[in-house]
Amino acid sequence: MITCIFDLRKRCFLNLKIFLVFVALFSGCKSDHGFKFSTSHILDLSKPDFFEDGYLSEIVDTSSIKKVELEFSENAAIGDINKIIEFDDKIFVFDRFYSKKVIAFDLDGNFLYQVGRQGDGLGEYSGIADFSINEYDKQIILLDGGQILAYEMGKGTYVNSKKLNFQANRLQWMEDFYAFYSTDGDYQLILTDSKFQNTMRYFKNIRHLFQPYQSFVLSPDHSLYFHLDLHDTIYKLRPELLPEPGYIIDYGTYNVTQEDWKNIKLTDFDKIPSRFAAKRITTRFFLRSDSHIYFTFMENEQLFCVIYSESSKNHLVFRNDKISNDITFSSNTDFPAVVACNKAGDFIAFSQPENPQKNFVITKFRWKDF
Numbered sequence: 001m002i003t004c005i006f007d008l009r010k011r012c013f014l015n016l017k018i019f020l021v022f023v024a025l026f027s028g029c030k031s032d033h034g035f036k037f038s039t040s041h042i043l044d045l046s047k048p049d050f051f052e053d054g055y056l057s058e059i060v061d062t063s064s065i066k067k068v069e070l071e072f073s074e075n076a077a078i079g080d081i082n083k084i085i086e087f088d089d090k091i092f093v094f095d096r097f098y099s100k101k102v103i104a105f106d107l108d109g110n111f112l113y114q115v116g117r118q119g120d121g122l123g124e125y126s127g128i129a130d131f132s133i134n135e136y137d138k139q140i141i142l143l144d145g146g147q148i149l150a151y152e153m154g155k156g157t158y159v160n161s162k163k164l165n166f167q168a169n170r171l172q173w174m175e176d177f178y179a180f181y182s183t184d185g186d187y188q189l190i191l192t193d194s195k196f197q198n199t200m201r202y203f204k205n206i207r208h209l210f211q212p213y214q215s216f217v218l219s220p221d222h223s224l225y226f227h228l229d230l231h232d233t234i235y236k237l238r239p240e241l242l243p244e245p246g247y248i249i250d251y252g253t254y255n256v257t258q259e260d261w262k263n264i265k266l267t268d269f270d271k272i273p274s275r276f277a278a279k280r281i282t283t284r285f286f287l288r289s290d291s292h293i294y295f296t297f298m299e300n301e302q303l304f305c306v307i308y309s310e311s312s313k314n315h316l317v318f319r320n321d322k323i324s325n326d327i328t329f330s331s332n333t334d335f336p337a338v339v340a341c342n343k344a345g346d347f348i349a350f351s352q353p354e355n356p357q358k359n360f361v362i363t364k365f366r367w368k369d370f
Contacts, residue, residue, distance in 0.1 A: 046252025
């Protein structure tokens with residue numbers, strides 16, 4: 001009986017704590033977005049400063065550029081890159097749809113090992129949805145639908161696995177909790193403690209047709225951010241607290257939010273009012289270094305890229321097809337896919353050469369201040 005009373009009080013205290021945080025976040029003076037914010041948290045794009053018909057080297061600090069051509073061999077063959085993480089003097093590359101594996105390279109691009117393998121045996125996976133790095137235990141964590149598998153950092157040797165009581169599409173490890181993004185259950189964001197004993201769920205899954213390319217952003221200062229494709233709010237995540245707004249992107253126009261989509265059935269998708277089709281802006285990638293924020297968004301089926309200086313609060317907006325890429329090893333002059341940021345504050349991009357006998361080129365760089 002004493003144990004039951006203690007557990008009840010503990011739960012009540014936790015519920016009270018969450019309620020107080022909720023009140024602190026959503027009460028008081030509110031902005032048009034529904035939250036009270038300092039201007040440092042609002043990325044103002046209501047009057048965008050466009051940069052067009054130029055070269056990438058005009059907005060990139062060319063002295064910071066480091067290029068790595070990945071080894072081209074049978075073991076290192078990949079068809080695309082869906083995620084990159086640099087850690088412990090290694091570059092981990094995830095190809096989800098073609099080779100369907102995570103490969104480790106050294107910082108010079110030499111092949112080191114493949115993390116696990118596909119199959120039905122112990123330590124094998126059926127299909128990788130995402131991966132993350134456990135920095136404390138120095139393990140690579142693979143997300144295989146309803147389970148996660150851990151492999152040691154040295155040679156990619158299998159360590160253990162853990163069954164989940166939910167299906168997930170994205171994964172991010174943090175010091176004392178895991179964050180998952182899911183499209184299959186009732187909620188899109190699932191947070192668990194490191195031992196999977198406590199689970200918290202947020203953001204009702206409304207079954208819309210859009211998934212973010214990248215749900216979680218781990219910044220160099222070890223802050224974790226989360227975003228949904230149709231939201232203009234980038235949420236900061238911490239254990240046992242409600243997700244709190246970290247940044248708001250003010251596009252200066254109407255932006256479709258989750259509330260709008262709650263009232264739209266998938267069968268009525270073609271009947272969406274014209275204001276939705278004309279004004280829909282979806283935030284795709286969101287990356288944060290120690291000096292700049294980089295993100296992309298879609299408007300009227302056109303991709304735009306944004307560089308935002310944390311110090312000057314200035315920004316540049318450009319269409320990726322209007323900028324010539326003159327900073328990669330490859331002959332491909334398309335704008336590279338900027339997909340990651342390392343602890344040193346470098347942004348990481350990749351591009352695929354036109355020569356089929358070459359592998360992908362990884363480029364690390366920093367944006368210029370403006």
